[in-house]
Amino acid sequence: MQIEFSKYQGTGNDFVLIDNRNNLISPEDTSLIEKLCHRRFGIGGDGLMLLEKENNYDFRMRYFNSDGKEASMCGNGGRCIVAFAYHLGIIKNIASFIAVDGEHEAKVEDNEGQIQICLKMVDVSGIEKNETTFYLNTGSPHYVEFINDHNEFDTYSNGKAIRYNKRFAKEGTNVNFVSFNNNDLQVSTYERGVEDETYSCGTGVVASAISAGFLKNKNRFNINTKGGKLSVSFNKIDNQNIDNIWLMGPATHVFSGSLTI
Known part of the structure; x- marks a missing residue:
């Protein structure tokens, strides 16, 4: 064939x-x-x-x-x-x-x-929020952790440890690490299924942008990934519900x- x-x-x-x-x-x-x-x-x-x-x-x-x-x-x-x-x-x-x-x-x-x-992405609800970590589903499940910077940061090792921890080992989760670069975001992602760091993850940058919106009170971000630039915009209805989410690139x-x- x-x-x-x-x-x-x-x-x-x-x-x-x-x-x-x-x-x-x-x-x-x-x-x-x-x-x-x-x-x-x-x-x-x-x-x-x-x-x-x-x-x-x-x-x-x-x-x-x-x-x-x-x-x-x-x-x-x-x-x-x-x-x-x-x-x-x-x-x-x-x-x-x-x-x-x-x-x-x-x-x-x-x-x-x-x-x-x-x-246009699906609406998001049921967001778990902590001081520097978030967990939400943007079409795929994503754990988001904010770090000081990406210099010398090992996304693979740190992401794998979270993906296979006691909570996520069975079903898995994607793991994103986010740092601020002036008004932009730098995002790296360890993807389940691939089981490695990827050059970019669309649902991951959406999850990262929404999480950053709670810290910066913004509804649009330009995002740098290892593979290039993306943009995300969204509307925050309240602390648990996000709609009108667009991923652009x-x-x-x-x-x-x-x-x-």
Whole structure:
């Protein structure tokens, strides 16, 4: 069987994307998905997404971590699959799609091939807050810890220790470390499923921005990650409820190809 695929990256968070409207790939084929994500024996990526048909929406997004298991929402993945749908001609400048965490809207800005995607995220509630740590679900669960700076900070070791502590070991959590850089944020993330630090995490920067909003009384942040720059805006209804959340940033086509399996 031959598989046509495209590779996209959003601020260094990279994904294999497959148009699965003909149901060529089984979402249950964990070993195949893991193989396609493998950086030595496959295409390579932090995750894989299937674009599928869905009534009353432009498409359905199905996201899998690099371990082959279907996962919770991925913000950078959401932006990349919108760019993929745009390049396939499924959408124009506005998209409406369904993902594991519910409905999403998106806007495409195409500046001579430089694609920027504005993705509306799900509303957030039930935020756990401490002096320098937060825990919230932005489509995926995120632990957020504020640190003084990122110089010499070991995101992998510190993130892994939290992800596998007594509270989170069974279900896992993503772990974000945030420092302030004037009015901007610097964010690094250890992602469950990938089980490593990634160049960027969309739901992670959303969680980090919302958490920073409680400390700085702001509702918009520019965010620097290892892989590039993102922006997040939101509306704080009260101390437990956030809505109108938008994640903004680039979604770049890297290459396309075919693979015989």
